[in-house]
Amino acid sequence: MFEIGSTLREARVRRKVTLQQAEDDTKIRVKYIQAMENEDFDLMPSPAYVKGFLRTYSEYLGLDPVVMLQEYRSRFEPDEEHEPFGGHSALGKPRAHRRRNTVAFVAVICLLLVGVLYVLGRGGGENNGGQGQVPPVTPSLTPSVTPSVTPSVTPPAAMLTVRVVADRGDCWLEARKASAAGTLLYMSTLAQGQARTFRTRGASLYLRLGVPAYVSIKVSGLQSYRPAELLSASYRVTRKGVVKL
Numbered sequence: 001m002f003e004i005g006s007t008l009r010e011a012r013v014r015r016k017v018t019l020q021q022a023e024d025d026t027k028i029r030v031k032y033i034q035a036m037e038n039e040d041f042d043l044m045p046s047p048a049y050v051k052g053f054l055r056t057y058s059e060y061l062g063l064d065p066v067v068m069l070q071e072y073r074s075r076f077e078p079d080e081e082h083e084p085f086g087g088h089s090a091l092g093k094p095r096a097h098r099r100r101n102t103v104a105f106v107a108v109i110c111l112l113l114v115g116v117l118y119v120l121g122r123g124g125g126e127n128n129g130g131q132g133q134v135p136p137v138t139p140s141l142t143p144s145v146t147p148s149v150t151p152s153v154t155p156p157a158a159m160l161t162v163r164v165v166a167d168r169g170d171c172w173l174e175a176r177k178a179s180a181a182g183t184l185l186y187m188s189t190l191a192q193g194q195a196r197t198f199r200t201r202g203a204s205l206y207l208r209l210g211v212p213a214y215v216s217i218k219v220s221g222l223q224s225y226r227p228a229e230l231l232s233a234s235y236r237v238t239r240k241g242v243v244k245l
Helices: 004-014 019-026 030-037 047-060 065-076 092-125
Strands: 160-165 171-177 184-190 195-200 205-209 216-219 233-238 241-244
Touching: 004 030, 004 047, 004 065, 004 184, 019 030, 019 047, 030 047, 047 065, 160 205, 160 233, 171 195, 184 195, 216 233, 216 241
Parallel strands: none
Antiparallel strands: 160 195, 160 216, 171 184, 171 205, 205 233, 233 241
């Protein structure tokens, strides 16, 4: 989790952009820009305005609008509430399933009762001096055998070392394990001259860069990779190299 407001403010200050200049460039009023940088989203007319302003302002500052919107939804949009007795509640389908099970159970009980009454009726008609009683039936139990499972031992994965250097300018960086939905390792702006090193035993590393051409990516044992894209882009890094997604 990261702070939306501080990330926006830091990116604007690094680019030496004043609030008035940001308003002129984005057509977003200064009070709404300040509301976003202070995370006072209640000052916005509606959540729809918040999302639109966040997308526009993030792109203007060279940040990833998708990440910003995901963070806003996870922290500020309420989860969908379920009515405890509504037709589409989380328990709606299991309740219908239980009704079917109950009907089936009652049907089985009825059949058993009919069978018992039938057997008792026959036994009463054939009873001569105590004969014709129905002997108790003892069900046979067959023990279940659980096959033994020999656990397989998986050797640990080799370490992947990746170093990202902002050697040509400021660049916003997001790093996650394996994919865009993986564990978050880092999310912030690398100032020019700064570098971050990531080490993971996963098969790959997911990187999303605000201005890819401003950085170089070094994978352990390989030559440095320098992206050419000037717009935000995503990359998968493995021990074989860097691939643009």
